[in-house]
Amino acid sequence: MTELATKIGEIADTINDFKDTYGARLSEVERHLARMRIPANDNCNSDEFSPGHALAATEAFKQLDGGRMRGRASVEMAAITSGVGTVGAGTSAGTSLVPGHRVPGIVTPAERAFTVRDLIAPGKTGLASIEYVKETGYTNNARPVTEGQTKPTSDLTFNMVTAPVRTIAHLFDASLQILADAPTLASYIDVRATYGLKLKEEDQLLWGSGAGQNLHGILPQATTFNTGLRKVGDTKIDLLRRAILQVRQAEYRASGIVLHPDDVADIETTKDDHGRYIYINVVEGGNNRIWKLPIVETTAMPTGEFAVGAWNIAAQVFDRQQAVLEVSTEHADNFAKNMCTFRAEERLALAVYRPESFVHGEFDLST
Numbered sequence: 001m002t003e004l005a006t007k008i009g010e011i012a013d014t015i016n017d018f019k020d021t022y023g024a025r026l027s028e029v030e031r032h033l034a035r036m037r038i039p040a041n042d043n044c045n046s047d048e049f050s051p052g053h054a055l056a057a058t059e060a061f062k063q064l065d066g067g068r069m070r071g072r073a074s075v076e077m078a079a080i081t082s083g084v085g086t087v088g089a090g091t092s093a094g095t096s097l098v099p100g101h102r103v104p105g106i107v108t109p110a111e112r113a114f115t116v117r118d119l120i121a122p123g124k125t126g127l128a129s130i131e132y133v134k135e136t137g138y139t140n141n142a143r144p145v146t147e148g149q150t151k152p153t154s155d156l157t158f159n160m161v162t163a164p165v166r167t168i169a170h171l172f173d174a175s176l177q178i179l180a181d182a183p184t185l186a187s188y189i190d191v192r193a194t195y196g197l198k199l200k201e202e203d204q205l206l207w208g209s210g211a212g213q214n215l216h217g218i219l220p221q222a223t224t225f226n227t228g229l230r231k232v233g234d235t236k237i238d239l240l241r242r243a244i245l246q247v248r249q250a251e252y253r254a255s256g257i258v259l260h261p262d263d264v265a266d267i268e269t270t271k272d273d274h275g276r277y278i279y280i281n282v283v284e285g286g287n288n289r290i291w292k293l294p295i296v297e298t299t300a301m302p303t304g305e306f307a308v309g310a311w312n313i314a315a316q317v318f319d320r321q322q323a324v325l326e327v328s329t330e331h332a333d334n335f336a337k338n339m340c341t342f343r344a345e346e347r348l349a350l351a352v353y354r355p356e357s358f359v360h361g362e363f364d365l366s367t
Contacts (some may be wrong), residue, residue: 252310
């Protein structure tokens with residue numbers, strides 16, 4: 001019994017020595033593992049991304065029983081380290097052991113703000129073209145007459161105008177595997193494809209030549225600014241008011257102004273003789289309006305040019321088919337290559353009822 005008691009005492013001393021030496025370290029390891037974050041990735045096993053969790057999952061570590069048992073636990077680092085590839089190839093620049101900080105989403109390039117369409121009256125059609133009767137001439141011979149006198153005859157002439165529906169479209173090819181591995185990529189393609197249509201649409205609404213499959217845009221039909229309205233010393237602000245007057249002289253009331261952002265900046269920074277801004281309060285900013293009309297900023301308008309018009313009544317956009325995104329494997333050799341093709345397209349027509357209500361000109365303050 002004496003020998004047994006001595007052995008028990010030695011075992012107890014050994015356990016106490018182990019606790020004093022390693023217990024605190026193991027407790028610290030447990031606290032550290034609890035604080036470790038696992039990168040959020042729905043497509044990956046979290047144990048593959050955290051060496052701490054991989055270590056805690058081993059049988060050797062579990063047998064240590066929180067420091068109450070002797071032993072050693074380890075894990076092969078190669079088992080939790082992925083191969084390294086280039087970011088351009090679709091893999092992270094860091095290894096899974098030391099992953100890179102992934103910013104959610106995809107960084108898009110700068111996009112143009114679309115506002116020209118907002119100025120134009122909207123419409124819909126279910127046919128392939130828009131037809132409208134346009135008055136092309138009016139001879140007004142009305143005058144006072146005496147009783148019994150033959151009344152004068154005035155004259156009206158008309159013309160049938162046709163605005164055909166045009167299609168704006170483009171394609172994107174993509175790998176089916178990539179789409180399966182990156183489910184958000186399809187929605188990203190949808191956004192970018194629609195943006196591409198709207199980008200071309202705005203150019204067509206303003207500048208379409210009418211030749212081939214192009215819309216007949218507003219500015220090629222617009223009236224040229226009457227430079228005879230200029231006055232000595234006119235600023236850009238003054239010239240816009242002269243253009244508004246020209247629209248009014250055509251018996252229309254202007255509803256908006258289209259400018260390049262550079263010209264908007266020049267107008268906003270115009271100062272009086274005392275160096276004070278005359279258009280805007282720099283501290284508070286202000287509404288993007290001038291002469292009571294909204295200003296549309298777009299890079300589709302060249303620097304140094306302007307367009308003023310009765311956009312809301314003198315032109316109309318008819319949507320035959322709004323932007324639609326479709327996907328199919330039945331294109332070229334997509335099936336053999338495990339590819340798919342996205343197609344984005346829209347169909348629309350533009351009717352410009354009164355070209356004379358639009359005035360297009362250049363600032364050219366040197367003259």
